[in-house]
Amino acid sequence: MSTTDAPPAATQTGGRAGAEPRATRRLRLADGWGLLALPLVGYLLVVFILPLAVILARSVTDPEPGLGNFQAILDSPVYTRVLVNTFVTAIAATVITLLIGYPYAYLMTLAPPFWRNVLLVVVLLPFWTSLLVRSFALVLLLRDTGVVNETLRAIGLISEPLPLMRNLTGVLIGMVQVLLPFMVLPLYATMQGIDRRLLRAAEVLGARPSFAFWRIFVPLSAPGVLAGSLLVFIQALGFYITPALLGGPTSTMLGELIVQQVSSVLNWGFAAALAAVLLGATLLLLAIAGRFIDLRRWLWSKP
Structure with missing residues (x-):
């Protein structure tokens, strides 16, 4: 009986062993050295991503919603x-x-x-x-x-x-x-x-x-x-x-x-x-x- 039960136990152990490194990596990213990237990420969001989103939004909303600005580039x-x-x-x-x-x-x-x-x-x-x-x-x-x-x-x-x-x-x-x-x-x-x-x-x-x-x-x-x-x-x-x-x-x-x-x-x-x-x-x-x-x-x- 113990012989037939051994493989599932080994499989479960192997599955947990494979899952533990991923959990450890996520924990290290959230609580360890990965936190050092947060200031850079925040800085890029404020001075790059946000202005870029504003520019892209204004290209299709100013002076009126639509693709008129892009059409003007092609027409002229x-x-x-x-x-x-x-x-x-x-x-x-x-x-x-x-x-x-x-x-x-x-x-x-x-x-x-x-x-x-x-x-x-x-x-x-x-x-x-x-x-x-x-x-x-x-x-x-x-x-x-x-x-x-x-x-x-x-x-x-x-x-x-x-x-x-x-x-x-x-x-x-x-x-x-x-x-x-x-x-x-x-x-x-x-x-x-x-x-x-x-x-x-x-x-x-x-x-x-x-x-x-x-x-x-x-x-x-x-x-x-x-x-x-x-x-x-x-x-x-x-x-x-x-x-x-x-x-x-x-x-x-x-x-x-x-x-x-x-x-x-x-x-x-x-x-x-x-x-x-x-x-x-x-x-x-x-x-x-x-x-x-x-x-x-x-x-x-x-x-």
Whole structure:
């Protein structure tokens, strides 16, 4: 009799044993270290979630309930052009940043420790300077009587100043300068973890160094390319200060339009709709990128 009763008892014991760790984890989250997250959660609710909910609500209620604000964005060619220009500018800035940042990050993996640290400091240097100060410095460099044009004119390369401001060129120069660290750092983190013995093995088997680089190293660095491009592109969508100082009427971006609607026209409902469109585009991009890369690893955790 005891023999037949033993298995159910063991099963019950195993079930309780499996349930106890979950209860312990819930208790630890509620009464232990998990309480340390409450101030951050409360802060985000007050300064992020609540204002975001207000903005989304105003986009469909101000000046009257409905989707009129969103319909106005689609009906007006001016607003549609600004929306398209925002995405085109963000894509161009991402591509240029990748073309500059990829060889730079690759050089960091090849350099000796001292020069690697120097290259890293050069990348991090923009973080130690105000964005507004950097943008005004670029104005002094790129304007018609700035350092760049005056130098080119002095050495005889140009006779008239190059249009480096108040257009897309100035906006891209400023955005790339700001966003370059966000491309280089994920690329460097990925490239540093690639086993160089794979390249040497391919070369031993007869592959040329360039062939081994393109067929082995570049595909292995793809997660860093995707992570860096995602960080750069999403941030580029919401740029305001740099386009406002270096751009012109033909290079207006969505962030400038939102500020104009709030500060000049006082059209809060339409500005909220523009912000909702920008937020929706960002979330859509994150959802698409999440299908190809591990966002939790590359954006919130150590690689």
